[in-house]
Amino acid sequence: MCFAVWPLASAFRSSAVTNTLARTGVIRPDPKDPSPLRIDEVLVRKMVVLFIRDEVAKAGLKRAVVGVSGGIDSALAVALAAEALGPERVLGLFTPYRTSSEESRRHARELAKMFRFRLEEVPITKQIDAYFADNDGDVAGRIRVGNKMARERKSIEYDRSWPDGIVIGTSNKTELLLGYGTQFGDMAAGINPIGDLYKTQVREVALHVGIPPQILRKPPTAELWEGQTDEDELGFTYAEADLILYHMVDRRLSPRELIASGFDEKLVGKIREMVRRSHYKRVMPLIAKLSLRTVGHDFLYPRDWESD
Template sequence: MTTTTCQIGCECERIEQMIRHTLWSPGAKGIVIGVSGGVDSALAAALCARAVGGGNVLGLSLPSEVTRQEDIDDARRLCDLFAIPFRVVPIAPFLNAAAAMEDYEETPYLKGNLMARIRMTLLYYHANRLGGLVCGTSNKSEYLLGYCTKYGDNAADIQPIIHMYKSRVYECATEVGVPASIIEKTPSAGLWPGQSDESDLGFTYHQIDAALTSLEANRWQAQNATEEMILGKVRASMHKRIPAPSLLNDG
């Protein structure tokens, strides 16, 4: 066993301890998590199952009309592997209801955010129904770049992997036994056919993680053009990481 493997194993154990403490301290009865078939949700679900037992976790696949069947199958396979109860809840009826609203407009941006917020609404519905907590699946790379929907996929009661860059997510996913079919697929939010995270972001995750690591080490002073562009995304998305402005704590 290499030092790196030891470090990854220890990190997973620390996350699992945090999950147990977060769940049992307030007396919650379980965890609800959206499982998309991607590596982030797979790792988060696996860590939850390892921490509190798969029977205390509910995995929900929330497909739209463009979700690939292989992603649903991968999500089901992941849940079976970690003994997590699994349900498929299509979001098409909710999207159709929204489309019937007066003044409804549809662009990729509007529909993508709507889909993310519908999914989070369904996750919280089931968490409320079961007396449980919603587990988020955001990683640090996407969190810092704001590659998420405000009050959508960034809304959660617990965020077990939000401190991990995407490269670390892959390492930990391998360590806990996430299937290769999930680890090796192209990361995608599944908002439209052929969509990929790296195309949306304009950089590979390798470039993003290298730039963010350097920026953190250099007190957020960009050292090259790539870091300058990445830093611009970090600054532009700051509103997603801070509370809404108010006078609550004024004077």
């Protein structure tokens, strides 16, 4: 847990010439150059705050509910929600399981104090353990327990959002693209303010809005079991994944072109396959097309459909 394994893209701020090239679309993919991930934090903050304010109002709602884990993604989401709506309209929920760390609780509380939103603690140990005691017990395995926890947390967030609150999503672009999240669990939300920011970009913006360094620096973890870290589980770093995803998704480079530019062939293949296999998680459930007009197929109304 140091800046060496978790580098700030700003540490690689590129020359003016490279910037101009980046802005005009001439990007040279280079595994050693993370500068294309650079974003303008001031602009992003402004756009996200306006997004939250506008879309909450269009949904006819007044408040926001955010699951605050003590990690950097939910820290940024809750800070921006408080800025957009006013802290009095934001409810943070810290929902620990027995394996959650004391450090996470401390960090969640620090955030609540710093950004002046109300934080409530709702433990989920009892219901998770009761469920697995009655169903499959230990053979369930840690993935199923982790998924169950993620969905339990979201179920609590939705419950606490009633009647006039929206659930704020905290999945970043890296997680969404890799499918590194639980469908209808942590991936579920009314709106997601940070879903177009790669993990390394989340870190840049979080630094800008004043998320404390102890939260910025700790290794990302879903705390699905003790000692878990995202990067250990994934088998690559966010810095590596973000750069590959940026060139592949944002810049539409093919795996072949990335490999020719010096990116690791195995890693590119693995990431490309994770994106492909998880695509079902990023779209609405498929509906069997039968009638003349079908939800999702050819009944296509905007979500922000307003009335006179």
